[in-house]
Amino acid sequence: MTYDYHEPETVAEALALLALHGEDAHLVAGATAFTLLWRQGLLRPGHVIGLRRIAALGGITSTEGGLVIGATVTHRAIERAVEVGRYCPALTRTFASVATVRVRNQATLGGNLAHADPAQDPPPMLIALGAEVVATSAAGERTIPVDELFVDVFTTSLRADEILTAVRCPALAPGTRATYLKFLPRTADDYATVSVAATLRLADDGHVADVRVALGACGPTPVRARSVEAALRGARPDARHIADAAARVDADIAPFDDVRGSATYKRDMARVWTERALTELVS
Template identity: 55%
Template sequence: MRPFDYLEPETLDEALVRLADDPDDAVVMAGGTSLVILMKQDLIRPARVIGLRRIGELRAIGTPEGNLSLGALATHGALARSQPVRAHAAALASTFAAVATVRIREQATLGGNLAHADPAQDPPVTLLALDGVAVARSRFGERRIPLDALFADLFETSLEPGEILLRVELPPLPAGARATYQKFLPRTLDDYATVSVAAVVATDASGVCTHARIALGGAGPVPLRAREAERSLVGHRLEDAAIRGAAALAAAATDPIADLRGSAAYKRAMAGVWTERALREVA
């Protein structure tokens, strides 16, 4: 690892000033579980690392104005145990509980996970299906970024130089909405998913779908929404033909990368299989 300067600001304003001093050669660090590995592998070479751990406000989890707000420094373990998270959607709490191992969950943070932009990670998938919005701030102001616009490419986000991710906000779910997160793990429980699917649906009193969200991980260079599949469900009962059709549309929307977990064709097929399973669980 190359030498670097390390700073730990006491406040968010101080961190923003420090970052603005050298936005091209400075990085911010939350838990460090991904950043430190990249630095050790010499894949990134920051001259300055700005640690955020002293900024307590970034750990806040709550429901201001009816939205669920998840602080960027909240760990996956804290989020999995959080009563506001469980009350909003039990599937979201179980998603955080599915991340890696307990050691990682107690160190790695939501903000670091999103900023790393690994398409095989768990939280972005469920957060996408729950219509999450990232909130970032620079010295010039605050910006709201829908999560499907945050992920720009493989390991790339749309965060601007000088911006720090503050939190993710989730709007209230429609009345009676049901959500699930499905993770295909052919190897060990702490592994990356081969593919993963989050589904959120709501139906009216007659069983007709009024709201549908389907998001997939490991199915392309970024976590993605299967919007055509979602549209195919709204206005229909969640019966066998509708579910199978939506699963096929979700699979067709994927652009997976072949790797040690499977070929692109295999991952695409599994995206369809696991979308169908997810939809049957919430139907």
């Protein structure tokens, strides 16, 4: 059994193919995840639409302090892009921490997000930055905040007639700090047992003006830790307030047992690594 492979050169051609083949079509960019799922028999499309030749989906553009990254840009290209480092060094480090050089050379931003594996690295960081994806269909474009993109394991809120075409990272308020921490008790190229991304900005009086926290590998989707944020917003960021806020993460996550740890252990580690991330941002 195999599939027909199509390589359109424009988004319009890709959308036409998607309309023609409907549920029997699957989109790929780097095809990293697809190749694995195909070989395991977990995906059996009759038609695969490759997006790699569509020039409009490549490239990284700085925009009034923000950033637009095309869906087919590889992890490695993002890791190496000067614009990304200028926008937010933690975003560079997030992409540099994914798997190995080989995977980063093949896997793309759009593929990463559409694949919706809850343990991947970019989603929590993009959620913490307040990024949104652009979903393009024949009807036009709509934007979806990254923290509303993920519905379940391997499931997004993208419609079957939509293509994830870009990611928009908003301009960050001056003084915003960001970090991404990945707890890797096994090997450096592993998926995280838990991961924590956070952005934080202090007001002139030293209180927390704004904070966003998101975790990976803590349930069926990457998750925003709104309880932690609420506990810290407006607070003085001393060790006690940070520890108290980090402990609230328990209400935001729903981890499950797997080879990287029991649910109980992940709950403990989520608290510990959230506290570490927030401590780093205020020190």
